[in-house]
Amino acid sequence: MSICLEALNAAWTFLKRKPAFAGSAILALTIGIVCCSLVFNIFYSVLLKPLPFPDADRMIYIQGAEEFLNLFSENPAQFMERREYLHNIPYLAAIENGIVNLGGEGEPERVGAARVTADFFKVLQTTMFIGSTFQGMTSFSDDVVISYALWQHKFKLDRQIIGRTIRVNGTDYTIAGVLPRHIVFPGVVGNVDVYLPFVPGKDIFNSEAIYYEVLGRVRPGIDITIARQEMVSVMRQSGDQFLESSKKLQFLSFRYQISEASRSYLTFIQLSVSFVLLIACVNVTALLLARGIARQRELAIMATLGADRRRLILLGLWEGIILAGTGGLLGIILVSVSIDKLSEWLPLQIHTLTPLSVDWVVVTFMLLISVGTGVFSSVMPALRFSRPDLNELMKDAGIGTTSLTTSRGLKYILFVETVITTVLLIGAGVMIFSYSRLINVNPGFTPVNVLTVDLFPNANQYTNKNELSQFYQSILDKIKAIPGVNYASFSNHLPLTRHHTSSVFGVFRRDAPDSPIPGIYNQTSAEYFLAMGISLRRGRFFTRQDESYKHVIINESLSHRLFPNTDPVGKVISIGAVRNEFDIIGVVGDTRQFGLELPPRPAFYILTSTNPSSFMSLVIRSKSAPKQLESQVREAIWSVDPELPLRHMKTMTQVISESVEVWKFITLMMLAFAIIALIMTIIGFYSVFSYSVECKFREYGIRMALGATPFCIFLSAMRDGTVIVITGSLVGAFIAPIGIKLLSSYLFGVNPFDLGIYALIVLIMIGSAITTCIVPSSRASLFDPSAALWRQ
């Protein structure tokens, strides 16, 4: 123990004597630890942190495999009834997510809501923090359960809340219970704040097509595949018409369902940031090695005076641990103050059920990586210099000819650093190219000068379609009267928005009544295409006169699917199970509805006046910057309905930008880590290379004595540095594809093995190495050979 403390004291004394050395090492380690810990916080919260539900590993999520087909819309009630026959799934709940207007007390606001069936809270296995769950599960039940967050934010933690009334979409409900603080559930946008009783058939959200999610809890010890087999078996026994698609029934763990989308890129980012930490470690190792070479004589003297190998190793290890420990403590402070900013910066697509925080797991992780980093950085120098060659060192022979090549440790370290940085730069390069291709995709409309806002008229206020239609028309009239507005229109499904649900209907040709093409249903008003800047391919746009007729406009994709090589204008199509017939009056260009990265899907447009939706987006095209119109637009809407909450007022340019948030997030993270890695590599390389050149002063003196010109010495030094970087970057380019595979689903329009990108990065690395080596190499060429050869 005393040896350990002595070594600690000696290490501390040494580092105090070398503040510049200690400072640069601590800075490198702090950067590495902070980056790694911030990403670990996201990684842990999304993928590892226990869900806030007891025995969450028994929670399962059931969904149809085919995207956009509404698995349970045929008869959700019938589906839910099967739970009585499911022995292995004692609790099964249907959830319908949405957004509601919350009135009653305080400002009206839009909050995330979910209609849930009776077993929902049993699936979560939670009791209420105060109050109880729904008292009655009927269509007319007026009980609601609210989240702790809503209780805190809207009701200021009032314990007398139970039994009070809140207005949800204009209907009065009684608050039955408040969930515990830790129980949160992901909703359409953010977490759910209001839970309403759900009896299939009663649609609080007034949407035409509803996607019911099904959540279950299996018995202890039951595997998901067994539960699925049981479900299929029950369906087969009941002769369900869904049976034929039962193979498409997917049973997923709830954790998997909410985190799977972000697993691959979070893993890649965590891996990348681990490389940044590794580079920091490698830098510190190189610094310690370089310092160690200079301290060989000091260590030899210590050994001569009786210090055994154990003491010398401990001395080296303590130096690393002190450096990394200081970096870790600084890191904890920096992460604590920056965690809120990181939360704000996270894209909405990254679901964290609980807010990011520096909890004991994160602190433990940081302390562990700090100590680990310290040991990792110092073990090699400690071992290497714990056996000094006393005879040689005390004679001073060989001093001044230490080089990158003689000091193999330094050489390998710089090589590893170069390889890692090359891999990170290639990853960032591929993502940058991918992102730039993505944001340059033509969305099918012209986003410039378009302002949008979502409207959710109160269903109790506008009880029939005529009233709703008149309400929308009044708003359009007011908006069009604003100076600077060119066109204004409504749409129930704005492209590239996450919070819009889509409805898909079968579209039939008259002569092929059994071959439906799934088409996305868009309700618009007459000027929608002009307001959005969607081009006309054939026929004409809607006019107000079309409101009296059953006219439809289809997009090019639907046109090609339904009427290949034929002009569809004038043809009749039927839509949906009831086969409503419509005349095609025009064909418009495709738009990217669900993401710039996804191909356009067949879609059709019907005038909103015939059957207006309870949710609409207002689209306004202006002559100039649309942001300037925001206040006038608000006034115009509130002049029609002063209590109407407005949500998501943003330009279409913003909408596009938000739709690629995940790509932007990955690209920025990768770019940031690659730049940090490159800077750290350049700094590390420069310091080690400079030191190496200093160490070779005698060799350069010898070479000069033998006739080498200063330029020869310059080239010789340059070669020492650049050969390592060239080799390292080529090896990095060779292994980069292994890491990039993880990102393949987030690459768009770019070949992950694009030789141009790889060559560019290798050139950047070589260019950086040449730039880094120039100054030390120039210094080498200016060494005074006389001083070098006779210096002691």
Add this chain to the structure above:
Amino acid sequence: MVELNQQNLIIMNKITRIFEANEVETIALSMVSLEIAKGEFVAIQGPSGCGKSTLLSIMGLLDQPTTGTYSLDSIETAELSGRQRARIRNCKIGFIFQAFNLIGDLTILENVMLPLRYRGWTTKQREEKAQHTLEKVDLENRMNHFPAQLSGGQQQRAAVARAIVGDPIIVLADEPTGNLDSKNAESVMEILADLHHNGTTICMVTHDPRFSTYANHTIPMFDGRIVDR
């Protein structure tokens, strides 16, 4: 360049060398004048710090005097560029050091080939000449060894081979026997004596009076000056 006396290989006239560090001036050489004829074997003697190595350094064009003139093989050196000085070192001068100063990363053969590389010879030419020179110093069996694998005497013989591989007109040796036992020291001195007999000019710095006897004459130094001819 001024043409000087053809008989003298080295002519130094009132050479002074002053080093400045932290605003403190150190006079290493003071008004040193000497002449060394072609084919001569000269020994420079004196205590540590008397300026022997500085004098050798100026002779070898590794350093320049603060004042005074120095001509080597009829070439006035004061106005030479760095490139021209390097060229003269490479073609006309051979160096031998007390600490051998072999490059640890290179084999013995590569060390000996090094001066010829700076002369622009092809690898084959360099190898042939270096092998031949190593045979002269009985190191043909150690060509592919690294310096650390050789004894001190072998290392110094390799250093001598490197110094003479380019057929220099003068060999500057700084305490060539300082790190060697007497047997190896004798062996190295024999090689130098052979070189001298073959016409090479030798200028050797030594502490050891035994080896001064190999020289035609001795230049004693003290405190940066030549004290007696």
